[in-house]
Amino acid sequence: MAYDAVYLDYNASAPLDPRVAEAMLPALTDAVGNAASSHRFGRFQTVAVDKAREQVAALVGARPGNVIFTSGATEANNLALKGITETAPPQRSRILISAVEHASIRRVAEWLEINGICQVDRISVTPLGFTDIDELKSLLRDDVLMVSVMAANSETGILNPIAEIADLAHEHGSLMHCDATQMVGRSYFDAESAGVDLTSISAHKIYGPQGVGALVGTSQSLKHLTPQTHGGGQEQGLRSGSMNVAGAVGLGFAAELACEEHGKDADRIAPMRDHLVTEIQRRLPDVTQNGDVTKRLPNTANLHFSGANSDAVVSNMDPVAVSTGSACSAGVIEPSQVLLAMGLSDEAASESVRFSLGRFTTPEDIETAIERTVEAVTHVRSLNDDYNKPNTSDGEHHEWQTTTTPATTERTVEQRELVPVG
Numbered sequence: 001m002a003y004d005a006v007y008l009d010y011n012a013s014a015p016l017d018p019r020v021a022e023a024m025l026p027a028l029t030d031a032v033g034n035a036a037s038s039h040r041f042g043r044f045q046t047v048a049v050d051k052a053r054e055q056v057a058a059l060v061g062a063r064p065g066n067v068i069f070t071s072g073a074t075e076a077n078n079l080a081l082k083g084i085t086e087t088a089p090p091q092r093s094r095i096l097i098s099a100v101e102h103a104s105i106r107r108v109a110e111w112l113e114i115n116g117i118c119q120v121d122r123i124s125v126t127p128l129g130f131t132d133i134d135e136l137k138s139l140l141r142d143d144v145l146m147v148s149v150m151a152a153n154s155e156t157g158i159l160n161p162i163a164e165i166a167d168l169a170h171e172h173g174s175l176m177h178c179d180a181t182q183m184v185g186r187s188y189f190d191a192e193s194a195g196v197d198l199t200s201i202s203a204h205k206i207y208g209p210q211g212v213g214a215l216v217g218t219s220q221s222l223k224h225l226t227p228q229t230h231g232g233g234q235e236q237g238l239r240s241g242s243m244n245v246a247g248a249v250g251l252g253f254a255a256e257l258a259c260e261e262h263g264k265d266a267d268r269i270a271p272m273r274d275h276l277v278t279e280i281q282r283r284l285p286d287v288t289q290n291g292d293v294t295k296r297l298p299n300t301a302n303l304h305f306s307g308a309n310s311d312a313v314v315s316n317m318d319p320v321a322v323s324t325g326s327a328c329s330a331g332v333i334e335p336s337q338v339l340l341a342m343g344l345s346d347e348a349a350s351e352s353v354r355f356s357l358g359r360f361t362t363p364e365d366i367e368t369a370i371e372r373t374v375e376a377v378t379h380v381r382s383l384n385d386d387y388n389k390p391n392t393s394d395g396e397h398h399e400w401q402t403t404t405t406p407a408t409t410e411r412t413v414e415q416r417e418l419v420p421v422g
Contacts, residue, residue, distance in 0.1 A: 005319040006365045010358030011154045017207035023253040027246035045245050052252025059255035060199050060216050061190030068215045068235045069248050073181040074104035076200035076215035080177045081108045083225035084146055085117050092145035094119045098131045099341040100153055127343045129158035129291035144174040151183035155325045155338045155354055156291035157300025166195035175221055181205050185258035186297050197221035208254030212247030269357045270298035272366050277301050279370045284377055290352055299357040307387025308380040310353045316376035320369045323354050
């Protein structure tokens with residue numbers, strides 16, 4: 001697949017796989033009728049949607065009848081959190097979310113709080129990026145209605161221990177919701193074996209079309225939801241509106257390809273990601289990785305370039321497309337909330353760039369990305385007087401050296417250690 005740019009922003013949105021586009025064509029060009037209609041045209045549409053349910057269910061380890069198609073993971077997250085609170089018994093007055101959830105979880109949680117619907121507690125994350133299990137245990141009580149924790153973080157790629165979190169939630173009679181948008185299609189995910197009650201996914205993260213996703217639940221959990229869109233009662237009454245048949249078909253076929261190819265993709269992508277990081281660190285000083293480098297998605301690396309503002313770096317990397325975790329609010333650039341929650345300073349968070357590879361990334365793309373990254377960071381640092389100022393506090397010149405220090409018996413994190421030179 002040819003692009004003018006080198007696209008390394010797959011965690012934002014993956015390109016549509018041509019095979020998915022081809023699978024969608026009949027629904028876009030030949031099919032007529034409404035999937036809710038009982039005539040032959042409606043039945044043709046229904047058959048296509050039912051097949052898509054089977055494909056999506058197979059991807060996340062669920063039953064086809066428990067797949068609710070939505071306009072994307074944002075709507076699925078809204079349906080999960082808002083939908084569960086309206087039927088909650090009075091004694092279940094709290095929801096727990098991790099501190100690094102997607103905005104479609106964070107802002108829904110804020111809305112629930114502002115409107116007095118429920119109390120929301122945020123679970124901290126460790127410096128390595130994982131949900132803090134000890135803090136989760138301290139927050140869990142029998143008044144918790146739901147725990148919502150993402151499977152994989154979009155900025156760092158860190159993988160959460162979802163099965164352990166779900167077990168803890170269930171011990172207190174709480175439901176477990178998981179935004180698995182970044183996880184599915186990149187690593188193995190099985191909602192049933194992990195004990196997840198409600199799972200949100202999106203098509204465009206797995207090489208499907210934009211504007212379609214799903215909330216996948218257990219039969220019991222779906223009964224506790226109330227619809228947020230009212231109308232003709234489609235999708236078990238939980239999501240009214242005429243079915244986006246082509247979108248559902250695209251999501252379904254993308255899910256089927258993900259089931260078949262995610263292992264092969266990971267085996268090819270992870271070494272390219274590692275080569276990218278190794279070469280950048282070899283050719284540039286003061287570069288460290290954010291988060292645990294052993295328990296993350298195979299396609300993601302989040303790099304801190306000390307002394308180089310990330311927005312300036314990204315702006316100077318054309319034709320390579322990467323991203324920062326910063327956000328613009330009222331015209332002011334704010335550093336990544338994810339990295340701040342992990343304990344990084346405002347400065348370090350504002351000097352971090354995410355690289356996310358995908359199915360169509362080539363070794364040639366990686367070499368171009370290495371060259372452009374080195375050039376962009378070197379240029380931005382050359383304009384930073386503070387970075388170029390010699391450190392003479394103890395009469396010696398210093399430089400940063402990257403080391404790998406064990407954090408636990410199982411995890412490692414790259415840290416920076418100041419050492420004299422000469």
